[in-house]
Amino acid sequence: MTGRLLIRDTCLADGRSPSLQVGVSLLIEDGRIAWVSPDEKEADDADVLDGGGATIVPAFVDAHSHLTMPGGSHWIDRGSDPPEHLRAVARHNAARLVQAGVLWARDVGSPAGPDGRAISLLVAQEMSSAAGAPYIRVAGTWIAKDGYLPMTVAVKDGAGLREAALAQLDAGTDFVKIMLDPPDRSDQCPFTVDEVRGACEAVHARGRTITAHATILDGARVGAEAGVDSIEHGMELDDSIAVTMKRNNVALVSTLSVLASWATFDRTTRIERFTSEEGKRRLAARRDGAFAAIKAARRAGVRIAAGSDFGGGSVRAGHLAWEVEQLVEAGLEPHEALAAISWRRRAAQDRTCGQAAARGPGRPGSRAWRPARRSSRTLARLGCLQGGRARCLENDRDSDTSEFHPDSDNENSRTGQAFFSQELAGCLSYGRI
Numbered sequence: 001m002t003g004r005l006l007i008r009d010t011c012l013a014d015g016r017s018p019s020l021q022v023g024v025s026l027l028i029e030d031g032r033i034a035w036v037s038p039d040e041k042e043a044d045d046a047d048v049l050d051g052g053g054a055t056i057v058p059a060f061v062d063a064h065s066h067l068t069m070p071g072g073s074h075w076i077d078r079g080s081d082p083p084e085h086l087r088a089v090a091r092h093n094a095a096r097l098v099q100a101g102v103l104w105a106r107d108v109g110s111p112a113g114p115d116g117r118a119i120s121l122l123v124a125q126e127m128s129s130a131a132g133a134p135y136i137r138v139a140g141t142w143i144a145k146d147g148y149l150p151m152t153v154a155v156k157d158g159a160g161l162r163e164a165a166l167a168q169l170d171a172g173t174d175f176v177k178i179m180l181d182p183p184d185r186s187d188q189c190p191f192t193v194d195e196v197r198g199a200c201e202a203v204h205a206r207g208r209t210i211t212a213h214a215t216i217l218d219g220a221r222v223g224a225e226a227g228v229d230s231i232e233h234g235m236e237l238d239d240s241i242a243v244t245m246k247r248n249n250v251a252l253v254s255t256l257s258v259l260a261s262w263a264t265f266d267r268t269t270r271i272e273r274f275t276s277e278e279g280k281r282r283l284a285a286r287r288d289g290a291f292a293a294i295k296a297a298r299r300a301g302v303r304i305a306a307g308s309d310f311g312g313g314s315v316r317a318g319h320l321a322w323e324v325e326q327l328v329e330a331g332l333e334p335h336e337a338l339a340a341i342s343w344r345r346r347a348a349q350d351r352t353c354g355q356a357a358a359r360g361p362g363r364p365g366s367r368a369w370r371p372a373r374r375s376s377r378t379l380a381r382l383g384c385l386q387g388g389r390a391r392c393l394e395n396d397r398d399s400d401t402s403e404f405h406p407d408s409d410n411e412n413s414r415t416g417q418a419f420f421s422q423e424l425a426g427c428l429s430y431g432r433i
């Protein structure tokens with residue numbers, strides 16, 4: 001074991017163009033990319049891995065995740081499990097993420113512990129010093145209109161919204177998450193534009209960012225007009241709202257795979273909302289609407305990042321590739337979808353996580369690029385890894401224990417810059433199955 005690994009004759013996809021670069025060599029030194037060469041190249045003393053027929057992709061960023069919860073068809077119930085159990089779930093989820101190539105998770109909501117602080121804060125603290133753990137940024141506990149869900153911080157009005165947002169920051173969160181869906185399941189946002197704007201301004205005054213959950217049209221409208229930094233889900237955007245998002249630099253974080261996950265529950269559960277004909281019809285309509293929203297966002301030039309919503313939705317941790325597949329079905333080019341879970345997510349992260357993002361994955365010279373490994377069922381179906389079948393690169397360094405601290409990334413690595421400037425690849429147009 002030399003600490004150096006040469007991957008030979010492999011293929012690169014970076015999500016920036018629709019083509020792949022083949023026949024490249026890549027040297028990893030102490031867990032970081034030292035150089036990438038378009039030709040066969042040797043490296044003295046390096047262990048050699050035959051990368052023939054596999055594709056190197058950027059490390060992934062799950063921009064919408066809930067580490068403390070396990071997902072599944074009872075996903076909301078699981079949020080009421082004991083705090084120690086939720087922390088154990090988070091450890092399990094973190095391991096699954098890294099295994100699937102997801103090195104960043106943006107945690108957009110967790111239940112609070114007995115002390116009132118979000119459990120995700122303890123998780124983030126633990127992960128920050130844990131070997132082999134993903135980078136994590138947390139929004140703390142969801143802030144919602146009174147009556148929404150018991151595990152949220154309940155507020156009555158705009159003043160409460162602002163106060164609760166600042167309280168989350170005071171507790172140590174990286175950013176803030178508010179819910180713009182109403183408790184009564186109506187189609188009206190429970191807050192006015194001015195109320196949300198007040199919370200945005202207060203959070204921005206602290207140099208932090210604020211994101212808004214909005215699955216309904218009116219919630220997205222309010223969030224976009226108020227100038228939140230991003231809208232989560234955004235399943236009912238129209239062209240007018242998308243244009244407002246673009247104008248106010250509001251990113252969209254898609255979570256389409258939740259709907260795809262629900263669609264499987266008609267066969268795997270007895271839950272009537274998923275198994276009944278009426279339930280299936282409603283779900284199909286919702287999916288069509290969500291796909292149309294992605295198209296509207298794309299037309300308007302909105303930055304699209306993506307997340308699996310694992311834990312806080314029914315998806316399980318590590319199935320992020322499902323989201324890529326859904327985005328492609330919704331109309332994104334394959335390399336755009338890959339961008340949404342890698343470098344473009346970093347752009348969203350920049351807005352939503354402040355300073356932290358500048359050191360995130362996708363940075364040249366960092367651990368941002370790694371052999372895609374141990375892919376989920378859906379990643380295998382993408383066919384992005386080797387023309388149809390995902391393959392594990394059996395590289396024991398993939399599970400190494402070297403640190404992931406962002407501060408140690410060499411952002412100005414000359415080789416790294418060159419790597420990026422080459423516009424090496426695109427991806428999934430290579431062949432979905």
Ligand SMILES: [Zn+2]
Nearest residue numbers: 108309312313
């Ligand atoms: Zn969520």
